[in-house]
Amino acid sequence: MVTLVSLDSLAPTPSTPAASSQAGKARASVVSKKPYDRPAAVTKETDAPTEHSVPSQPLSILNRPPPSFPTAASERSTYTRPEGSAGKAKVTAFQWKLYDLLVTLPLGKVSTYGQLASLLSSSPRAVGSALRHNPFAPTVPCHRIIASTLFIGGFNGEWKNGEAKNGGAFAAGGMVSEKLELLKREGVEFDGKGFLKDKGCLWDGKAVKEE
DNA sequence: TTCCTGACGATTG
DNA sequence: ACAATCGCCAGGA
Numbered sequence: 001m002v003t004l005v006s007l008d009s010l011a012p013t014p015s016t017p018a019a020s021s022q023a024g025k026a027r028a029s030v031v032s033k034k035p036y037d038r039p040a041a042v043t044k045e046t047d048a049p050t051e052h053s054v055p056s057q058p059l060s061i062l063n064r065p066p067p068s069f070p071t072a073a074s075e076r077s078t079y080t081r082p083e084g085s086a087g088k089a090k091v092t093a094f095q096w097k098l099y100d101l102l103v104t105l106p107l108g109k110v111s112t113y114g115q116l117a118s119l120l121s122s123s124p125r126a127v128g129s130a131l132r133h134n135p136f137a138p139t140v141p142c143h144r145i146i147a148s149t150l151f152i153g154g155f156n157g158e159w160k161n162g163e164a165k166n167g168g169a170f171a172a173g174g175m176v177s178e179k180l181e182l183l184k185r186e187g188v189e190f191d192g193k194g195f196l197k198d199k200g201c202l203w204d205g206k207a208v209k210e211e
Numbered sequence: 212t213t214c215c216t217g218a219c220g221a222t223t224g
Numbered sequence: 225a226c227a228a229t230c231g232c233c234a235g236g237a
Contacts, residue, residue, distance in 0.1 A: 087235085088236070092235075095235095114221095122234075123234080124232075126232075129233085142218085148221090153218060
């Protein structure tokens with residue numbers, strides 16, 4: 001059993017909403033140059049963090065009973081995402097496929113967007129997109145997915161970019177902190193810059209048989 | 212339908 | 225070693 005440590009230190013801040021918004025999406029109607037989508041520089045366009053009217057959902061996924069993951073087709077056909085969660089109400093076929101794959105990822109291991117994409121004959125971007133809409137966390141362990149660089153990556157909509165690179169301390173945001181904590185409990189640790197310590201924790205891609 | 216945006220990854224400068 | 229581009233493909237508007 002998992003004894004949940006109290007995560008009082010987690011999710012203390014309302015977090016800066018900056019990154020998730022379209023940072024510098026220069027409305028490229030004429031596509032000669034695409035502004036790359038990395039929210040590297042924090043633009044202060046969105047400066048209305050004061051409200052955050054989302055007390056309905058506790059910030060910590062860890063303090064919430066794990067949602068059940070429907071496996072029967074009949075249940076899936078009627079399933080709708082809870083209000084407030086990202087994405088459309090209906091879970092798409094691709095997403096079910098991805099979630100099915102994810103639940104075979106062994107505890108104590110991590111995978112990458114690229115690896116999942118490869119296994120599904122899709123693209124890493126599509127995988128990331130589907131993961132961010134995962135309504136079944138942490139039952140469907142999207143927290144075990146990191147970037148191919150072994151960087152911790154994102155969680156629950158937040159993405160901590162390579163700010164770790166600058167030698168500066170890697171300051172994970174609230175949600176990413178939870179991802180780190182979840183993984184830590186599973187025996188997967190990251191260094192001070194947000195990179196996976198032990199490459200041995202990488203998944204070999206083989207599903208676990210549940211006999 | 213068409214267009215455009217992403218929790219990415221590999222290449223190129 | 226970095227930073228900026230390009231390609232990918234699934235979803236949403």
